[in-house]
Amino acid sequence: MRIDILTLFPEMFAGPFSTSIMKRAQERGLIEINLINIRDFSTNKHHTVDDTPYGGGAGMVMGPEALYSAVLHATRLTGHANRRVALMSPQGRPFNQAMALDMARRDNLILVCGHYEGIDERFREDMVTDEISIGDYVLTGGELPAMVVADAVARLVPGVLGEASSAKEDSFQAGLLEYPQYTRPREYQGQAVPDVLLSGHHEEIRKWRRRQSLLRTLGRRPDLLVNVELTGEDKQILKGVMTDLQQLDLR
Numbered sequence: 001m002r003i004d005i006l007t008l009f010p011e012m013f014a015g016p017f018s019t020s021i022m023k024r025a026q027e028r029g030l031i032e033i034n035l036i037n038i039r040d041f042s043t044n045k046h047h048t049v050d051d052t053p054y055g056g057g058a059g060m061v062m063g064p065e066a067l068y069s070a071v072l073h074a075t076r077l078t079g080h081a082n083r084r085v086a087l088m089s090p091q092g093r094p095f096n097q098a099m100a101l102d103m104a105r106r107d108n109l110i111l112v113c114g115h116y117e118g119i120d121e122r123f124r125e126d127m128v129t130d131e132i133s134i135g136d137y138v139l140t141g142g143e144l145p146a147m148v149v150a151d152a153v154a155r156l157v158p159g160v161l162g163e164a165s166s167a168k169e170d171s172f173q174a175g176l177l178e179y180p181q182y183t184r185p186r187e188y189q190g191q192a193v194p195d196v197l198l199s200g201h202h203e204e205i206r207k208w209r210r211r212q213s214l215l216r217t218l219g220r221r222p223d224l225l226v227n228v229e230l231t232g233e234d235k236q237i238l239k240g241v242m243t244d245l246q247q248l249d250l251r
Helices: 020-027 064-078 097-104 121-127 143-154 164-168 202-220 222-227 232-250
Strands: 002-007 032-037 083-094 108-113 130-133
Touching: 002 064, 002 143, 020 032, 020 143, 032 064, 064 083, 064 108, 064 121, 083 097, 083 143, 097 143, 108 143, 130 143, 202 222, 202 232
Parallel strands: 002 032, 002 108, 083 108, 083 130
Antiparallel strands: none
């Protein structure tokens, strides 16, 4: 998979993409990350890419010309039709695991890092297939969101993670938060690892993990349960929890 990132500050990506899993994935040829400096496609002598907004107002707006040219350059390099062009924007859809999965199935993902007060609407309408937000807050630019999206997508590309099961058990992968994890030592500061995890009984471990995942989601992100396809076993677990809670309220 190839990820093209259109940015005014390519130097910001050096650290995150040259360490750990992202570095190894590139060395193994599983993903290719290409940084494209939007200023390289400016047609004026000062290489500016922004201008004052029509209608007045504070700040500057990124013009369409350099952005158009940069995206066309990226598409010519890959030749892939199976691509998405995603603009990082606080006005976009909240990024989630389902979106990451869809993007990981593409041959090419182009991430556009916005700046200033925004970008010219004509570029947004003609070239952008997805508008992505990583939260309800405003950053100085789209570089940090692009790093987040690239990392979330790359780790879902087959072969990037050491074990295929790792991604399948992530939080949000099945719509639920992940169950608690433990490692050595068996006891630490008076807290012991749950006995079931030491039992070697795989079915009991599976049931415990599923129960913990459901309880953690119910307690921290109950909104997620609306879209989860619950099994009969799941419903019994949640029914028991709700009964216990009702009994506590009556005391």
